[in-house]
Amino acid sequence: MDDHVYKKLELVGSSKQSIEDAVQNAVARASKTIRNMRWFEVSETRGHIVDNQIDHWQVTVKIGFTLDQESDRA
Amino acid sequence: MDDHVYKKLELVGSSKQSIEDAVQNAVARASKTIRNMRWFEVSETRGHIVDNQIDHWQVTVKIGFTLDQESDRA
Amino acid sequence: MDDHVYKKLELVGSSKQSIEDAVQNAVARASKTIRNMRWFEVSETRGHIVDNQIDHWQVTVKIGFTLDQESDRA
Amino acid sequence: MDDHVYKKLELVGSSKQSIEDAVQNAVARASKTIRNMRWFEVSETRGHIVDNQIDHWQVTVKIGFTLDQESDRA
Amino acid sequence: MDDHVYKKLELVGSSKQSIEDAVQNAVARASKTIRNMRWFEVSETRGHIVDNQIDHWQVTVKIGFTLDQESDRA
Amino acid sequence: MDDHVYKKLELVGSSKQSIEDAVQNAVARASKTIRNMRWFEVSETRGHIVDNQIDHWQVTVKIGFTLDQESDRA
Amino acid sequence: MDDHVYKKLELVGSSKQSIEDAVQNAVARASKTIRNMRWFEVSETRGHIVDNQIDHWQVTVKIGFTLDQESDRA
Amino acid sequence: MDDHVYKKLELVGSSKQSIEDAVQNAVARASKTIRNMRWFEVSETRGHIVDNQIDHWQVTVKIGFTLDQESDRA
Amino acid sequence: MDDHVYKKLELVGSSKQSIEDAVQNAVARASKTIRNMRWFEVSETRGHIVDNQIDHWQVTVKIGFTLDQESDRA
């Protein structure tokens, strides 16, 4: 694993449920076009308030994935 | 929405349950005297340990709300 | 001036024009209920995009003012 | 103590004496209008120079206090 | 809007005019290949000096946009 | 409590469940060899992705405990 | 050069040799799909340990490149 | 340009007009005694308020210049 | 001194007197079980408020010491 190059994407996932669910939503969306995701790092946690309640969470994550194939766009 | 001025409050919410619940408690308390809350930003997550267990979470949030009326105190 | 106590407020000003104008809008709004403002510190600059254009700027400022009178609320 | 909500104020205290005295001055001033202060966090230490001497210290502190009563303004 | 996933790009815009213009140039360039841009965050402001004058500003911005369609590349 | 000296440990807890559970796992492990833990501070939240899903969370916490007895190793 | 727009990528390069080599590996991999790279900024340096030795270095770099042609994807 | 050594100065420029003008004032002043200035980095933006208006901006910049000649003082 | 390896401990010292005294208390406590302490770095200054007065200071310090002997536990 010592000669891999990884790319980090920065996404913001949302969820009415929880911080964990917001991150999972970001990971799920990324999986539609990205292969070989390996790890994530939470960099910001915030959310919207509607009618005096937390309406949804917005969590910024950096997602790291392997650039394995020649054609993978850096 | 482009000419609004917002104020940010800094509160610390507590909860025995979860980080999310601690933030909701801060928002609920703020709603007793603040109108028009729009968003929050989590800036610190910590908690107390009692008898080798997490006793409660303490989460610092900044809460943004609109200063809509002339009489709203900045 | 060496025995003053100052309070810092955190506001977000908006403007379609410029960063400077967004800060001035925050200062102007604060002046409706705050006396003796002395300085500001810009801590965040962001904005909204509509139809591929910057629609308005949102600038977070801390505003420092003197707590001069006994009755000034800290 | 696990269901309290706390508010943090940001003040700047001054003193010709010392950093500690500047913080105490901020706390003393806050006590005129705030009840139930519990802790402080020093976030910035600076000061003015006059005639090649430190004239006074200016210390920024965040002060945390309990929002105990229904009517306490968040 | 609570189930959206957003992506953040990091661009550096340049301008001989102003900070605001440098950001607008970055947004304008991004619009050639990106749809649904919603917000930006300024993270760095610098510039070049030529002949003792500011020659141009270089402003780093993160631009957030919605990943709306299945085929949008995360 | 004003003459205590505390030590802070830095641990990383893991969990397939949640951020809260990862912290509790770190606290539980620490309790096998540490007495008198008082508080924790979350300093980093990240995790691993396997097959396009969050596989487990990894949360870095600093844990503060009292150095009460002469023989407690600082 | 004053009206260019640049994009920054975030990559992680690995090397058993050195920090410099890890950065060069990231640059080399990026060159397969990116044209006109101009500069890099090191933002994190870490690595793996195997059998009490540094096994390989992992260095996070932001790489800046020019968006020159209309068709370059921001 | 790869064997140059640069020095960074830290200046604070002021202006009643704008952030850009405050930076230009710092650059202009520096040019009286410094040759070969190449770039600047804005590190802090603040200002003074008089009579509820922004009176002037104070912008801290680091200015980088080449140490070209033997006699240039590092 | 060029081939030494140092370890850094993180402690929190308390004092009713002053910041300096709180650091000295941490150093004194560490000396009961640590040899060869060389330097300290203050990383956080806070404290408790009781009855509108600073009751005691709590200062977080990192303490660096030499790992001199084979048996010194890293």
Next chain:
Amino acid sequence: MDDHVYKKLELVGSSKQSIEDAVQNAVARASKTIRNMRWFEVSETRGHIVDNQIDHWQVTVKIGFTLDQESDRA
């Protein structure tokens, strides 16, 4: 690997050679009393100057290792 708890140590390694060598010296020293080291994070790079030359490098690293056995001291 998802239920492990890791501990992070903070060490400063020295070397007359290079940054990499200073880190390796810290890792080698740690291995005398620590088992199961997995990764390191460089947090500070500095050094001493003697007779206008770099005399040695001092690199601060956090080293993460697994707390595997019941008796491993957290």
Next chain:
Amino acid sequence: MDDHVYKKLELVGSSKQSIEDAVQNAVARASKTIRNMRWFEVSETRGHIVDNQIDHWQVTVKIGFTLDQESDRA
């Protein structure tokens, strides 16, 4: 005061007494060659330990002064 340009110096003052005294020593030394010092900002507080006691404090300060005369070296 709105058209002044200030320069910031970075000094480290030492003292066996206190943090305040270390800053005053830095200011006093600066006054031998610098005129018109106006303010300081403390950026780092550390010190040396000898024989299990704080031997002296080392405090890093930035000192701001006015560039008043044409001949003042920026």
Next chain:
Amino acid sequence: MDDHVYKKLELVGSSKQSIEDAVQNAVARASKTIRNMRWFEVSETRGHIVDNQIDHWQVTVKIGFTLDQESDRA
């Protein structure tokens, strides 16, 4: 050594070779006009890319030196 006052310079050294060499180049250049340099702190590591290769490294260092003589310019 406890009553010294030190000054910190901020320089950027370049090298085609390595990070270490870039720092040494900065130190060597500083030695032409500065006496009594004691330590350095690396604060930023970046570089230029030419033809898909690292062309040279640019490393920002703060260099600390003693203000020993009356006439040393702070």
